[in-house]
Amino acid sequence: MNAIKERVTSISGIPLEHIQSILKIDPSSPSGLSWLPRNKKSNAQKDSKCGYVSIGKKSGYKTLKVSVVVNKKIITMRCSRIILLLANSYLTIGKRIDHIDGNSLNNNLENLREVTACQNAHNSKISKINTSGNKGIFWNKKNKKWQVQITENGKHHYFGLYENKEEAIQVCIAARAKLHGEFGRDK
Secondary structure (H helix, E strand, O other), X not given: OOOOOOEEOEEOOXXXXXXXXXXXXXXXXXXXXXXXXXXXXXXXXXXXXXXXXXXXXXXXXXXXXXXXXXXXXXXXXXXXXXXXXXXXXXXXXXXXXXXXXXXXXXXXXXXXXXXXXXXXXXOOOOOOOOOOOOOOEEEEOOOOEEEEEEEEOOEEEEEEEEOOHHHHHHHHHHHHHHHHHHHOOOO
């Protein structure tokens, strides 16, 4: 694959120019966006906040979205994608938008970055089914010890078995920092 990733200047077929004509980045808005006035005579929606919280039916994941009407069709987009498109004038194909602090409702531009799917997974929160309280650590029933195992780019990396959970946590934190770098999240 080319080192230069393909860039797009639209979301869901809506070109950047149209998005720029109806929305602007607004750090004071909960969604990070505000509507621009529709025309000079209209005060309706003038600099008004926009966006709503959408909750995934299965995952419960919360995200901020905005819906626009284009050619009599309602199109819903994630606010975080719109903000990065407006800020950078492009989005990279195959990349996702990551909320650096893990808060999907924090759409401040400084909290958003484009990442690969793997990098986004590294920055995910701890699973609800995790029983150790720490990512990458689980109780190995057969050996009756804490096992440290971290996945990076689809490959499982084994870091040993430990009788002491605190030792396993320290090994895991160091290994995650080395493997995941700035994208690693311990909890």
